[in-house]
Structures are given as structure tokens and as C-alpha cells.
Amino acid sequence: MRSVLSCLLAAFVLLCALPLRADTVAEILAANSALVEKASRQTIAPVIDALVASNDPVAAAVLAAWADKALGIRKSDRAIFLITDQDGGFALRDLTGAAAGLAAKSDIIVLKPNAGVRGMIATALVQFTLSDPDPAKRKAALDSVAKDPKPEALVPLRASIPGEGDPSLMAQKQRLEQLLTLRFDADSAARVAAINGFGADIGLDLRAALNPLLATTRLATATQPDASLNIARTLQLDRDLTQAEAYEMLVAAGLAPARLTLEAQRAALVANLADGVVGGVALADLNTQAARDRAYTAMEVAGTVPPAATDDEVTAALAAHKFYDVYVEADPAVTAAALVALGSIGTKVAGMQAADLALDALSLASIYFLAAIGLAITFGVMGVINMAHGEFITIGAYTGYVVQLFVPDYTISILIAVPAAFAVTFGAGVAMERLVIRHLYKRPLETLLATFGISIALQQILKNVFGTQARPLTSPAWLDGAWVLNDVVSISYIRIAIFVLALIFLTFFLWLMKRTRLGLEVRAVTQNPTMAASMGINPDRINMLTFGIGSGIAGIAGVAIGLFAKVTSELGTDYIVQSFMTVVVGGVGNIWGTLAGAMMIGGLQKVIEFLNPSNTLAAQTYMILFIILFIQFRPRGIIALRGRAAGD
Incomplete structure (x- = not known):
């Protein structure tokens, strides 16, 4: 008797272990034809869920046909077919795809799901395409789940991971599985483990998944x-x-x-x-x-x-x-873990935002340094307040535009435009110094008025030649985009290129001033022009070359600035004030002072803009007020220069 009972128990356990037979797609649709015919978001979800759970190989094709309005009900017997327009009627196929004859359009009720039902069907289809042989379809399915995460996507996503052969898609699936687990898994411990498993991650998708847990x-x-x-x-x-x-x-x-x-x-x-x-x-x-x-x-x-x-x-x-x-989340363990994770993320994001702000400030400082370095040379060595410096920047930008008209390859055109802009603005600077500036030395107010008049004249000439419309100065393709470190920190490749260019010019200037005869003569004239003249140095020639070099560097700065700014006749006016502030704050005539001034002004402007992002005019105003106060305490700038430029 005991052995008989044991056999019956074993048979019962074996029977329970066998998989239960799910209804086929045809049976599910036949049993719910009325719901299918008048489908709505409020009523159709159980039918779609049953189709997905049926494991019937035709389920995906039937759902796709339903979404495409290629599914119909024959009025005579309420049978459901795949339908295709043919000869004024419909060609019928059964749900396995086998031909089932023709029918008049009046005999078929075409199933036309509304947008809401089509969205539900699309979500259901994603679960089939997660394991599709085509990697592009799997990628599209993953993107769809990530865009609209649903609890029902968790199980099929997990099932698709072991068979995934693409390493990139595998990593994406594993990350998405963690994100869905922390939101929708029934096991509290699994959700907490998923939250903790992200560690130092600060991704936007993680924050988007954690925030609803704390609603x-x-x-x-x-x-x-x-x-x-x-x-x-x-x-x-x-x-x-x-x-x-x-x-x-x-x-x-x-x-x-x-x-x-x-x-x-x-x-x-x-x-x-x-x-x-x-x-x-x-x-x-x-x-x-x-x-x-x-x-x-x-x-x-x-x-x-x-x-x-x-x-x-x-x-x-x-x-x-x-x-x-x-x-809204009922599990205290999950909300506690989410609070800790978001707190840690908040601290890291704040640090990253500070780093991003520092990179922005460094980028802006590089631009101001490029714009001001030529002015630092002319103003520092010669004591000339050149209000036309901004127009030399504009001429450099227009030179780059003209070069691109004749050289369509943007990389080559930029390589040509840099020396061409230097040559053009060097010549313009020398001409200006010979014709006007040399007659006004030691008369700074008259120099200011004269160069201001030249500035207006140059702007009008540029308008007459190039018009008032902005002209494109296109950067090479390899400068497109940005270097993205994470979801918070990024910097455009153009800004990186300008930073490198600023370093090159800093190195060039130091080499010119410390390692060449011209630099030695410039320093001598800067310190004591009378003594330099008595030693055989021609101060007049040095002033001409110095003014030309400063103007040439302004032209190169114009090419760099034109790659991201609009090239118009007013381009230089946007940078002339900052250039003067950079030179004055840093210390007149000192390259290191100019660099320090650019860093201070660039950093200060970015900090003010960060604190008051909706009002850039206020940022400019606060920055000028700060500089006025700074000059009251340090009138010769951060790094003061001895000699004529310092006020001897």
C-alpha cells in the first residue's frame, strides 16, 4: 500500500512539473473577437498580454498585422484572417500564413486600432524583437524599452541576455535590465541590489529611474x-x-x-x-x-x-x-537605497558641474587670451591705445572666409588661412603705424581718438565689401562635436583647438621675446627707449614691427574666433572691451599678466553666468564692477611691469 501511494505521489509531482498548454493565437483571438473589434487602451491589455504569453510562433506576425491594419474579421463566421488588398477585395490568409481564398470588402471588418492600442501592440512586439537575429532590430527594441520602460519588458529582456552575441548590445541589455529591476522587480532585495550595483555611476538614465522611486x-x-x-x-x-x-x-x-x-x-x-x-x-x-x-x-x-x-x-x-x-513607492528599503544613491550622485554631479564650469572658464579664457595677446604687445610695448584692434580680429576672420571661397577643403583652407590672416593684418598694422600712429606717440588721448576713427572706417569698408549678412567660416569635420567625458562634462573640439592655439602662441611669444634678437630689442625698448637707441637699436623700427606683430596675432585670433562666432563687420567689437580688460587687469605689457587676466576674466564671467544664467547683461555689468574695484586695489594689474609701459 505504501509503495502504491509513493508511485501515485511521484506521478502527481511529475504531472505538476509538466508545462501547461497555453492557448494558441487563433483561440485567443476567437474567444475575444468582440474586444478585438472594438479595441481600446482600457479593455485590450489582457488580450495583448495573452497573445504575448502564448508562445505561439505566429504571435509576432499577427500583432504586427493588427498594428498595420492588415487583420480582419469575416462577418459570416467571425473568423479572423490576415488580409491584403487584391482586385477590389481582400486576399485572405489564415493566421499561420496559408492562403484562405478571397473575400469582398463588404464581407470583412478591417481591424483599425487607434493610436493608443497601436502603442500597446508596439510595446508587446518589442519583447519579440529583443532576440531577433537582426542586431539593428534588437537595438531598436532596446531603445524602445529604454524610452518607455514597462514592467512587462523585464522578463523577456532577462531571457534575451544569455543568447546575446553582440558585446555592445549585451552591455546595453545588462544595464537596462538593472534599471528595470530597480523599478519593477517583485523582490525588494533584488531592487536594492540593483540600485547599489551602479556604484559611482551618474548616468542620466539612472537618475531618471531613481527619481520616480522618491516621488x-x-x-x-x-x-x-x-x-x-x-x-x-x-x-x-x-x-x-x-x-x-x-x-x-x-x-x-x-x-x-x-x-x-x-x-x-x-x-x-x-x-x-x-x-x-x-x-x-x-x-x-x-x-x-x-x-x-x-x-x-x-x-x-x-x-x-x-x-x-x-x-x-x-x-x-x-x-x-x-x-x-x-x-508612491511602498517599499521603505527601496526608497532608502534610492535616497542614498541619489545623494551620492548629487555630490558627484556637483563636482562634475564644477569641473564643467572650470573647462568653460578655461575655454573662454583661451579666447580672451588670443584676442588680447596682440593688444598686450602694442599697448604694453608702445603705450598705444589701439581701438581698431577689434577690426584686425574681424579682418582675420574675413581672410579665413575668403580663403575658403577658393579652397573648398576646410582642413587645408584653415591651414592656409592662419598664415594668410597673419600676413594681411600684419601689413594693415604696419601701414596704420607708419601712416598714423608714429605721429602720435606720447599723445595717448589723440591716439585713442585716431584709432577709434580708423575702427569706424574699417567697419564701414568691411560692410561695403562683404555686406551686412553674416559670412560662414566653416570648421573642418574633425572639429565637429564635443569631447564628452560623461553626462555632465563635455567641451567642444573647437574650444579645445582654440586652447591649443593659445598655448602655441604663448610658447611662440615666449620664444620670440626670450630667444631672438627682435625680442631682445623689444624688451630693451620697453624698458628704456633712450638707452636702447644709444646702443644702436632703432626704436622706430621696433615700434613698427611690434605693432605689425600684435596686429598679425589679432588676425589669427579672428580666424579662431570665426570658427564658432558669426563673422560680421561687428565681430571685433564683441571682444575689444574684454581684450582691454584682460590687458589692464593682468598687467600692461606682460604676457604672463595677460594670461592671468584672461583666466580671471574668463573664470569670473562664467561664475557670474552660472549664478545668474538668465541675464547675460547683468553678468557683464557685475564683471566690470568687479574689475573697477580690483583696479582700485591693484592699479598696475596682477603682474606689474617696470619701464615705460608701467607709467615711467
């Missing part, structure tokens, strides 16, 4: 909240929410009547006034708000007026209730 709703209750609720915090009146907001919560929850307005109260009292008494209060006594509230409350008790809360009733109701923020 809250507000609860008002007169009793202790349900123990099953995951309370985020207890709200304090007049700190976390106003009394008006709190009472609105009570009204919305049906815990208190709407607040009584003074107008409604007055109207009710007047309407119920009889024999000089209303609500048991004499008319003569209704001269205080407390008396009017008492009369209205008495009418509420008598049922004469609808319930409404007077001020004292509002105060009492607020005192009788407590208010809470409650997590």
Missing part, C-alpha cells in the same frame, strides 16, 4: 497613518506648507467643508434675517466677526445653510489633522 503624494489624516504607508516626512504648518494649502488638502480629501468667504457669509446672514435675529444672534450684536461666525454656525446646525468653515473652524480642523509626504 511623493501628500496625505492629511486625523488619525495615525496606515502602517503600510511609506512615510517620507511629517509636514509642519507654516514651514513646509501654508495654512491655506493645508486646508485645501483637507477640503480635497473630503475631511473638511469648503472655507466660508466673507461675501457668502454676509449673503447668508442677510437672507436668513428675521425679526432682527439671525442664527440666534441679534442684529445689533453682529458687529464683530466672532458673532457673525457664531450665527452662521448655528444656521449650519439647523440645516438652514450649507456647511462651510469659518475661521475658527478652519483653525480647529488644522489642529485636528496631521499632514505627511508619502512615497
Whole structure:
């Protein structure tokens, strides 16, 4: 007897272990044809879920046909077919794809799912394409799941991971599986492990998955909240929410009547006034708000007026209730892990934002340094306030544009444009120095007025030649895009190229001034022009070459700036003020001072813009005010220069 029972038990266990047979697609559709015919988002989800769970090999094709309006019901017997337009009617195929004859269009009800149902079908189809042989389809399916994550995608995604042969898609699937696990897995420990498994990751997709776990709703209750609720915090009146907001919560929850307005109260009292008494209060006594509230409350008790809360009733109701923020996520372990993870991410993101701000400041400082280095040479060595310096920047940018008209290869054209811009602006600078500047030495105000007039004249000439429309100075393809370190820190390749160019010019200037005869003569003229002349150095020639070199460097800066800025006749005016500020703050005539000034101004501007991003004009104003204050305490700049340029 005992052996018979053992055999029966073993047979029962074996029977239970066998897979249960799922309905076929044809059976599911036949049983739900009415729902399928009039499908809506509210009713069709169980049918689509059953089709996906059927494991029928035709399920994917049938769902795709349904979404494409290629599925129809024959009116005579309610049979469902795949349909194709043919000869004014429909060619029918059964759900396995076998031909099933022809039918007139009047005999077929074409299933036309609305946009909502098509979206549900698309989500269901994703689960089939996660293991599609075509990598492009698998990638599209993963992107679709990532864009609209759903709990039902977790199981098929996990099932597709072991068979994935593409390393890139494997990594994407594993990451997406973790993201779906932390949101939708039924096992609390698995969700917490998934959250902790991301470690130092700060990806946007991770933050997008964690933030919904900490979403809250507000609860008002007169009793202790349900123990099953995951309370985020207890709200304090007049700190976390106003009394008006709190009472609105009570009204919305049906815990208190709407607040009584003074107008409604007055109207009710007047309407119920009889024999000089209303609500048991004499008319003569209704001269205080407390008396009017008492009369209205008495009418509420008598049922004469609808319930409404007077001020004292509002105060009492607020005192009788407590208010809470409650997590939508019910599992405290999950929300605790999410809080820790987001706190850690917040700290890292703040550090990354600081690094990104520093890179932006360094990039802007490089631009200002390039724009100012030529001015530092002319202003520092010669003491000439050249207001036309910005126009030399513009001429350099236009030179690059003209070169690109004749050399369509952008890489080669930029390589040609840099020396060409230097040559053109060097020549223009020498001509300006010979014709105007050399007659105005030691007369700074007249120099300022003369160069300002030249600046206006050059702008008008450029407008006449190139027009008022912005001209394109296109960067090579290898400068497109940005160097992206993570979701927070990135810098464009053009800015990196300008930074490298600034370093090259810093090196060139140091070599020129320290290692060449011209540099030695320039330094001699800078320190003491009379003594330099007595030693056989021609100060007039040195001034001409120095002015030409400063103007030439401005032209090269124009090519660099034109790669990301609009090339117009006013291009230089956008940088002339910053260039002068850079030179003055850094220290007139000192290359290291110019570099320090560019770093200070670039960093200061970016910090102010970060603190006040909606008002760039205010950022410029604050920056100028800061520089004015700085000069009051250090009038010769960060690195002061001895000699004529320093005010000898």
C-alpha cells in the first residue's frame, strides 16, 4: 500500500512539473473577437498580454498585422484572417500564413486600432524583437524599452541576455535590465541590489529611474497613518506648507467643508434675517466677526445653510489633522537605497558641474587670451591705445572666409588661412603705424581718438565689401562635436583647438621675446627707449614691427574666433572691451599678466553666468564692477611691469 501511494505521489509531482498548454493565437483571438473589434487602451491589455504569453510562433506576425491594419474579421463566421488588398477585395490568409481564398470588402471588418492600442501592440512586439537575429532590430527594441520602460519588458529582456552575441548590445541589455529591476522587480532585495550595483555611476538614465522611486503624494489624516504607508516626512504648518494649502488638502480629501468667504457669509446672514435675529444672534450684536461666525454656525446646525468653515473652524480642523509626504513607492528599503544613491550622485554631479564650469572658464579664457595677446604687445610695448584692434580680429576672420571661397577643403583652407590672416593684418598694422600712429606717440588721448576713427572706417569698408549678412567660416569635420567625458562634462573640439592655439602662441611669444634678437630689442625698448637707441637699436623700427606683430596675432585670433562666432563687420567689437580688460587687469605689457587676466576674466564671467544664467547683461555689468574695484586695489594689474609701459 505504501509503495502504491509513493508511485501515485511521484506521478502527481511529475504531472505538476509538466508545462501547461497555453492557448494558441487563433483561440485567443476567437474567444475575444468582440474586444478585438472594438479595441481600446482600457479593455485590450489582457488580450495583448495573452497573445504575448502564448508562445505561439505566429504571435509576432499577427500583432504586427493588427498594428498595420492588415487583420480582419469575416462577418459570416467571425473568423479572423490576415488580409491584403487584391482586385477590389481582400486576399485572405489564415493566421499561420496559408492562403484562405478571397473575400469582398463588404464581407470583412478591417481591424483599425487607434493610436493608443497601436502603442500597446508596439510595446508587446518589442519583447519579440529583443532576440531577433537582426542586431539593428534588437537595438531598436532596446531603445524602445529604454524610452518607455514597462514592467512587462523585464522578463523577456532577462531571457534575451544569455543568447546575446553582440558585446555592445549585451552591455546595453545588462544595464537596462538593472534599471528595470530597480523599478519593477517583485523582490525588494533584488531592487536594492540593483540600485547599489551602479556604484559611482551618474548616468542620466539612472537618475531618471531613481527619481520616480522618491516621488511623493501628500496625505492629511486625523488619525495615525496606515502602517503600510511609506512615510517620507511629517509636514509642519507654516514651514513646509501654508495654512491655506493645508486646508485645501483637507477640503480635497473630503475631511473638511469648503472655507466660508466673507461675501457668502454676509449673503447668508442677510437672507436668513428675521425679526432682527439671525442664527440666534441679534442684529445689533453682529458687529464683530466672532458673532457673525457664531450665527452662521448655528444656521449650519439647523440645516438652514450649507456647511462651510469659518475661521475658527478652519483653525480647529488644522489642529485636528496631521499632514505627511508619502512615497508612491511602498517599499521603505527601496526608497532608502534610492535616497542614498541619489545623494551620492548629487555630490558627484556637483563636482562634475564644477569641473564643467572650470573647462568653460578655461575655454573662454583661451579666447580672451588670443584676442588680447596682440593688444598686450602694442599697448604694453608702445603705450598705444589701439581701438581698431577689434577690426584686425574681424579682418582675420574675413581672410579665413575668403580663403575658403577658393579652397573648398576646410582642413587645408584653415591651414592656409592662419598664415594668410597673419600676413594681411600684419601689413594693415604696419601701414596704420607708419601712416598714423608714429605721429602720435606720447599723445595717448589723440591716439585713442585716431584709432577709434580708423575702427569706424574699417567697419564701414568691411560692410561695403562683404555686406551686412553674416559670412560662414566653416570648421573642418574633425572639429565637429564635443569631447564628452560623461553626462555632465563635455567641451567642444573647437574650444579645445582654440586652447591649443593659445598655448602655441604663448610658447611662440615666449620664444620670440626670450630667444631672438627682435625680442631682445623689444624688451630693451620697453624698458628704456633712450638707452636702447644709444646702443644702436632703432626704436622706430621696433615700434613698427611690434605693432605689425600684435596686429598679425589679432588676425589669427579672428580666424579662431570665426570658427564658432558669426563673422560680421561687428565681430571685433564683441571682444575689444574684454581684450582691454584682460590687458589692464593682468598687467600692461606682460604676457604672463595677460594670461592671468584672461583666466580671471574668463573664470569670473562664467561664475557670474552660472549664478545668474538668465541675464547675460547683468553678468557683464557685475564683471566690470568687479574689475573697477580690483583696479582700485591693484592699479598696475596682477603682474606689474617696470619701464615705460608701467607709467615711467
